[in-house]
Structure formats: structure tokens, C-alpha cells
Amino acid sequence: MDGMDNLPIALRRTPRRSLGGATATISARQKDAAPHAATPNGKVRSKKRVRFSDPGPETGHHDASSTGLTPMVRRSALGATPSPKRRRKSVPLNRIGNVGEDERVKCDNVIHLPSLRQVLDDRVKRRIRRNGLSEEMNAIDAEKRRRNAEHRVELQRLRDALAEKDAEIERLQEVTTTQDTARIVELEQEVVSLKNALSEKSNAEEDGTQGYEWTMAARDPFSDSYMDDDAFGDTTMADLACSTPSRARASFPTPPCTSPPPCTSPTMPTTPCSFRRGALVTPPSHVSIQASLPDPEKEALEEELGSLRLELNKLTAALESHEALKARLTSKLSAASSNPENEEDVESHLDTVLQSLSDRTAALLELNSSLSSLGFPGKDASEIIASLAAAFRAARLELEYLTPGEVTLPLSSRGAEVLDLVLASLRDLARKSRDDDESIDEYHALELSLRQQLGARVEAMDRLNRELERSGAKLRERDDRIADLEVGLDRLKGAVRGYGRDISELESLVQRLEAEGQATEARLQDEVAAARAGRGAAEAELERRTAGAADLEAKLAAALSQVGSLQELAATLRADNTALNRSHGRALALRDARVAELRAEIDGINAGLRAAHETIRRLRVENAGLAGRLEDERARAGEAIDAVKAELERVVHERSGLLAAPARKSGGDCIASRTRRRSSRAREGAKADLPSGKATRRRYDSGLGFLDEDGDGADAGEVV
CATH class of the missing domain: 1.10.287 (Helix Hairpins)
Structure with a gap:
């Protein structure tokens, strides 16, 4: 009875139908209205007392014998025979079943917009069906859905094509970046190795010795320990390194060292049995600094100390030579007879010999200084000339290695021609x-x-x-x-x-x-x-x-x-x-x-x-x-x-x-x-x-009867 009290008056009355259908409808409505009679808060929702035409029995209240035919009308059933007199009733819609949904919507704070078919009243739907507009609306909706699907497919295809192009561009950029990065890493490693080699050469101790192992060199001609980067001295190699473009230097393959070691290197010996002691020199550069930072005061002191040592060595050598000469002369004079005339001749002859010896010594010293200014290693002129000849021979061998069969010069002599050929190369x-x-x-x-x-x-x-x-x-x-x-x-x-x-x-x-x-x-x-x-x-x-x-x-x-x-x-x-x-x-x-x-x-x-x-x-x-x-x-x-x-x-x-x-x-x-x-x-x-912008205009018929086959549709669409 509580459920019947909550129902409106129009639903309490017995509908004007057959007894079986009316009883089933009222009992079903009572069952549906009972669970929703009270809200969770205990409040009863107010209903608008609006009277309008009843669309018929609800689809949710139909029994299992309903056929489901004509869902817009919802009046087809097999269980109960409908009354022959169909009369419209004025009852409000049953909105009790939507109380839980409304509460759930309020709790979720989500607005659900129903479709057009859910918003329309059944009477409006019947009017639309009588006027024949439902099929047109279905056709319009189907056309809109088809167009939207085509647009979505086209959009997805264009997005996929754009993603493929982006991936291709990124792949090309990654390949280029990888190549550039690998090249930069190789160059950095090469620079570090060169710096290490320079630091090792500059930090060599004075008593350190280094010799050539000719057997190992013959076995391994591509060894890095016999590199001939010092063929023209450190200054010449530095000039060549500074004058060579970085890109070409990084990409130019370094040939293996098959020539004998040059004689111009300050740290390399001239023969397998000869050794050279190198002085401990403080490196003027640092591994992480690409610039030379010399100390002028230190260089001046070192130059002065070197000159003093050289003068001291010269004086010591002169004193030793004079003492030795005096001893030899004393021994010879003591052994000879004492004749004053012979003594005068000997003294004059000795003066002449000493004068010529001093002249030749001065000339030899000048020659030694001029040869030493060339920058080749060696203590005297003979060693400097030997190192010069070895350097020209090494340059000739290097040219033969770089351009095999093109150089017709012999291995020895013709140093000027070899130098000209090297400069031309x-x-x-x-x-x-x-x-x-x-x-x-x-x-x-x-x-x-x-x-x-x-x-x-x-x-x-x-x-x-x-x-x-x-x-x-x-x-x-x-x-x-x-x-x-x-x-x-x-x-x-x-x-x-x-x-x-x-x-x-x-x-x-x-x-x-x-x-x-x-x-x-x-x-x-x-x-x-x-x-x-x-x-x-x-x-x-x-x-x-x-x-x-x-x-x-x-x-x-x-x-x-x-x-x-x-x-x-x-x-x-x-x-x-x-x-x-x-x-x-x-x-x-x-x-x-x-x-x-x-x-x-x-x-x-x-x-x-x-x-x-x-x-x-x-x-x-x-x-x-x-x-x-x-x-x-x-x-x-x-x-x-x-x-x-x-x-x-x-x-x-x-x-x-x-x-x-x-x-x-x-x-x-x-x-x-x-x-x-x-x-x-x-x-x-x-x-x-590129398109020329001149599209060929073809004759097109819309298929609506406004244009004939010949394209002259001036009077085809007129109403007679």
C-alpha cells in the first residue's frame, strides 16, 4: 500500500484494457515502484503533476511473451489480447526507475547527454513516423556516421604517413649524428694519442736510452713504435699539423711505417748500436691545454746556463789540449839536441803551424755552427752531414712508399731534387x-x-x-x-x-x-x-x-x-x-x-x-x-x-x-x-x-536528372 500511495492517481486507476493485461501492468509497475519508493536519504522526490497522453505499456514491464515487434509503438504482445477500443490516456511518465541513476549522476558529478531518440517523447516519435521522417533521419544519421568514419580513416592514414615520414627523418638524423659522433670520437682519440706521444717524448729522462729492434721491426712493419712522424723535426711536424685541414687530416689514412727510422729525430739513434742520451726538458704545454705557455725568465736562465757550460767546456778542452801539447813538446825537446838556431826555426815554424791551426779551427767552428743551425742532430760536422744524408734517404723511401713506381731518383745523393719532389708532393x-x-x-x-x-x-x-x-x-x-x-x-x-x-x-x-x-x-x-x-x-x-x-x-x-x-x-x-x-x-x-x-x-x-x-x-x-x-x-x-x-x-x-x-x-x-x-x-x-595547374575539365553528370547525356541541361530541371 505504501508503494500504491506513492504512485500518482493516473497509475492507481485500472487502465481501460483487458483484465489480464491490466493486472500484469499494474503488478509490474508496483514491483518496479516499490524498491525506488524512498531515496537513500529518506526523502521522497516530488513529481510534477503533468497530464499527457500515455505512450502505452513500458518495454521493461512486458513479460517473456512479448514479440518485440514495432518497438516504437510497443503494443504488440502474445499473452494478452488487446482491447478492441484503443483510447488514449492522460498519465505522466514513470520516472521512478531513474532515481538511482540520477543520484549516481549527482554523486559522480558527470553530465550524461542522452541521444535524440531518448529525449523525444513517444507521441513525437509517432508523429515523426506518421509524417515519414524517421527513415530520412535514419538515412541522415547513417550518412553522417559514414562521413565521420571516412574522415577518421583518412585522418588516421594521414597521421600514419606523417609518423612514418617523421620516423624516417629521425632515422636519417640519427645516422648522420652517429657518423659525426663516431668521427668526432675518433678525432678526439687521435688527438689524445698525439698529446700522449708528445708528452712521453718531452718527459723522457736524460739517462733513458732507446734503441731499435731490427728483428721485431722486420717482423711487424706496421708497429706503432717505429712511427716516423719526426722526419723533419718537431717544429716541422707542428707546422704541417697546423697547416693541414682538420677534415682531411682526420679522414686521411696514415700509412704504416716501413722505412728505417730517420736520423733527424732528437730521440732516435742513427744506428742500432748507437745511443743518445736526452736531457730532461720540462714540457711547455699541457695535455688539456692546446697552447704553448713558455716561461721567458726560465728560458733566459737556461740559455745563459747553456752558454756558460759551453764556454767552460771549451776552456777545459783548450787547457787540456795545451797541456797535452806542452807535454809532447817537452818530451820531444828533451830528447833532441840543444841547438839555438834550430830552436829559433822550430819556434817560427811552430808559430806558423799554430796560426794555421787556429784559422782552420775557426773555419771548422763556423762550419759546425752553420750546420748546427740547420736543426739536424750531431755533435760535429760529420755526424750532422750523416744525419742530413739519412734524412734525405728516409724522405726518398717515404716518397717511394707513398707513390710507388713514380719516383726515379736513387736512394742516395740528389738531396735537392728529393727536397723539391717532397715539396711538390x-x-x-x-x-x-x-x-x-x-x-x-x-x-x-x-x-x-x-x-x-x-x-x-x-x-x-x-x-x-x-x-x-x-x-x-x-x-x-x-x-x-x-x-x-x-x-x-x-x-x-x-x-x-x-x-x-x-x-x-x-x-x-x-x-x-x-x-x-x-x-x-x-x-x-x-x-x-x-x-x-x-x-x-x-x-x-x-x-x-x-x-x-x-x-x-x-x-x-x-x-x-x-x-x-x-x-x-x-x-x-x-x-x-x-x-x-x-x-x-x-x-x-x-x-x-x-x-x-x-x-x-x-x-x-x-x-x-x-x-x-x-x-x-x-x-x-x-x-x-x-x-x-x-x-x-x-x-x-x-x-x-x-x-x-x-x-x-x-x-x-x-x-x-x-x-x-x-x-x-x-x-x-x-x-x-x-x-x-x-x-x-x-x-x-x-x-x-610539379603540377602545371591546368586540370582537364571533364563532363560530369550528377545523376539527378538536371543534365542530359550531351551536357546541355538548360531546360532539364524546369517544372512544366
Whole structure:
């Protein structure tokens, strides 16, 4: 009873149906309303007392025998026979079942928007179904869903293509970065090894000795312990290192050392059995500092100390020589006889010998100083000359190794020619290095231009996609406009048909009025003829009956008055007929004017429809052209990416070939010219692949009956 008390009055009454269906419906509603009678807070929701038409039994209250047929009507069941008298009831909707959902929505703070079919009332749905709009709404919804699905598929495909291009670009960037990083690491390792070698050479102790192991050198000719980087001294090697480009130096392969060790190195011996003691020198540079930081005071003190030691050594040597000479002379003079004349001759001869000896000694010292200023190792002139000859021989062997079979000079002598040949080779190497650097710069510029072209193609594709989306939006707007125009045209056609029916009714009314006027006129003419006949009979009767003249005169007066009234009635009928004819003429004129206006409007609508169909055809043609251009641009972008890959691989291959064989000048020139030709051909091909902007306009029929097969659809869409 509590559940029945909470139900509205309209639901408490027994519905006007069969007993079985009514009992089942009320019991089901009581069962559904009982659990939701009270909210969790103990409050009863207020219901609006609104009376409206009952849509029928709820689908949730149907028993298992319901067939589910016609869910919009929801009146088909097998268990209970419906009442033959269907009467609409005014009961409110049962919203008790949604109390829990409303509370859950309030608790979750989430707004759920139902679909259009859930919001519409059943009576509105039945009205829509009666008007035949449900199928159109279904068709519109299906078309919208299909378009949305196509748009989503196209968007996903474009996103996948963009992701693939991004991954390809990232992969190329990673490959380039990896190559550059590997090259930088190699250069850093080489710089560190060179610094370590320089520090080891500068930190060699004075008593440290180093010799050559000729047996091990013969066994391992590619050993790093016999490198001949000091062929021209540390200063010359430093100058060469500073003057050589970093890129060419890093990429130029260092040949193995197969020549004997040079004699110009300050830390290397000249023969296997000779050793040289090196003085402990403080290195002027640091491993982490790429600059020399000399101490001027320390250098001045070292130079002064060296000069003092040299003078002391010279004085000691002179004293020792004089003492030895004095001892020899004393021994010889003591052994000889004492003759004063011989003593004078000996003294003069001795003075001459000493003078010549001092002159030769001065010349020899000058020669030694001049030879020492050349920078070659050696204590005296003979050792310096030997080291110079060994250095020229080592340079000759190195030239033979670098350019085998091209040098025709002997291993010994002709030092000036060897020096000239070395300088010429260095000039050629420097020139080839510059050429290689220029070619590499050209390759880098070509790669940059290709990347820019690829970026431009990607931007063009994005722009085409945006244009395609705008064209699709315009097409949808045009389709909506065409649908509106078609609806307006249907309405105009209905109005024209209504006007035709009105005109036919007016024509039938005019014909009926004309027929009635003609019948009235004939009747009046018959009455006038009858009156005239009666008048003749009356005159005859007057002549014949002179006795009843008064009566006949009275009858005649009555007949004349009746004739006058009949004549007035005939005049009135004629005036009415004339007015009807005039009104009919005006109605016909108005109808003709309205028909002319409607025809003009129909002509304008037909012209608008033809223009709209022409615009639709042009937009579809443009859409097809844009789709073709988009596919072409995608294909060209893929070809450009493949060309970039092939070009990068070819550049790396040719670069390795150029650096492995730098002496091939003609090959480098051919490669550079071939690269220029390929780049020019690629640019010409890219220009040729670009669309010319002249799309071929093809004849297109929309299929709606507005254009005929010959394309002349001027009068196809007019309403007759």
C-alpha cells in the first residue's frame, strides 16, 4: 500500500484494457515502484503533476511473451489480447526507475547527454513516423556516421604517413649524428694519442736510452713504435699539423711505417748500436691545454746556463789540449839536441803551424755552427752531414712508399731534387685536400638542399590536406544548400499543384455560374414569350369579349406589371452576369499573373539548381584533381626520400673512395661533375613533376536528372 500511495492517481486507476493485461501492468509497475519508493536519504522526490497522453505499456514491464515487434509503438504482445477500443490516456511518465541513476549522476558529478531518440517523447516519435521522417533521419544519421568514419580513416592514414615520414627523418638524423659522433670520437682519440706521444717524448729522462729492434721491426712493419712522424723535426711536424685541414687530416689514412727510422729525430739513434742520451726538458704545454705557455725568465736562465757550460767546456778542452801539447813538446825537446838556431826555426815554424791551426779551427767552428743551425742532430760536422744524408734517404723511401713506381731518383745523393719532389708532393696533397674539402662542402650543401626540398614537399602536402578539408567543408555546405533548395523546390511544386487545383476549381465555378446565368436567361425568355402569348390571347379575348373589358384590363395591367418585374429581373440578371464575367476576368488575370510569377520563380530556382549542380560538378572535379595531386605529391615525396637515401649512400661511398685514394684527381673531378649533373637533373625532374595547374575539365553528370547525356541541361530541371 505504501508503494500504491506513492504512485500518482493516473497509475492507481485500472487502465481501460483487458483484465489480464491490466493486472500484469499494474503488478509490474508496483514491483518496479516499490524498491525506488524512498531515496537513500529518506526523502521522497516530488513529481510534477503533468497530464499527457500515455505512450502505452513500458518495454521493461512486458513479460517473456512479448514479440518485440514495432518497438516504437510497443503494443504488440502474445499473452494478452488487446482491447478492441484503443483510447488514449492522460498519465505522466514513470520516472521512478531513474532515481538511482540520477543520484549516481549527482554523486559522480558527470553530465550524461542522452541521444535524440531518448529525449523525444513517444507521441513525437509517432508523429515523426506518421509524417515519414524517421527513415530520412535514419538515412541522415547513417550518412553522417559514414562521413565521420571516412574522415577518421583518412585522418588516421594521414597521421600514419606523417609518423612514418617523421620516423624516417629521425632515422636519417640519427645516422648522420652517429657518423659525426663516431668521427668526432675518433678525432678526439687521435688527438689524445698525439698529446700522449708528445708528452712521453718531452718527459723522457736524460739517462733513458732507446734503441731499435731490427728483428721485431722486420717482423711487424706496421708497429706503432717505429712511427716516423719526426722526419723533419718537431717544429716541422707542428707546422704541417697546423697547416693541414682538420677534415682531411682526420679522414686521411696514415700509412704504416716501413722505412728505417730517420736520423733527424732528437730521440732516435742513427744506428742500432748507437745511443743518445736526452736531457730532461720540462714540457711547455699541457695535455688539456692546446697552447704553448713558455716561461721567458726560465728560458733566459737556461740559455745563459747553456752558454756558460759551453764556454767552460771549451776552456777545459783548450787547457787540456795545451797541456797535452806542452807535454809532447817537452818530451820531444828533451830528447833532441840543444841547438839555438834550430830552436829559433822550430819556434817560427811552430808559430806558423799554430796560426794555421787556429784559422782552420775557426773555419771548422763556423762550419759546425752553420750546420748546427740547420736543426739536424750531431755533435760535429760529420755526424750532422750523416744525419742530413739519412734524412734525405728516409724522405726518398717515404716518397717511394707513398707513390710507388713514380719516383726515379736513387736512394742516395740528389738531396735537392728529393727536397723539391717532397715539396711538390706536399703541394699536390694540399691542393687535393682542398678539392676534397670543397667536394665535401658541395655534398653537404646538396644534402641541405634535399632536406629543404623534402620539408617543402611535406609543407605542400599539409597545405593540400588543409585545402582538401576546406573543399570537403565547402562540398558539405553545398550539399546542405542543395538539400534545402530541393526541399524548397518540392514545396514550390506542391504550391503550384495547389494553385492548379484552385484554378481548376475557379474555372469549374465560372462554368457553373455561366450555365446558371444561361438557364436563368432562357427561363426569363420563356416567361416573356409566355407573357406575350397571354397578352395576345387577352387582346383576342378583349375583342371577343367586350363585355368583360374591365376584367381583361385589370388582368392586362397585372400582366404588364408582371412583365415589367420580369424585365427588371432580366436586367438584374444581365448586370449580375456582367459583374460575374468581370470578376472572372480579373480572377483569370490574377491567376495568369500569379502563374507567370510562379513560373519566373521556378525558372530562377531551376537556374540556381543548374548553377549549384555546375558548382558541385566543378568542385567534384577539383576534388578529384586535388586527390590525384595529393597521391602524386605523396609518391614524389617517397621518391624524394628514396633519392635522398641513395644520394647519402652514394656520397658516403664516394667520400670513402676519395679519401682512400686521394691521388686520383681526375676521378674526383669526374665525381664532382657527375654530382653537379645529378643535382641539376634532380632539380629539373622536380620542376617537371610539379603540377602545371591546368586540370582537364571533364563532363560530369550528377545523376539527378538536371543534365542530359550531351551536357546541355538548360531546360532539364524546369517544372512544366
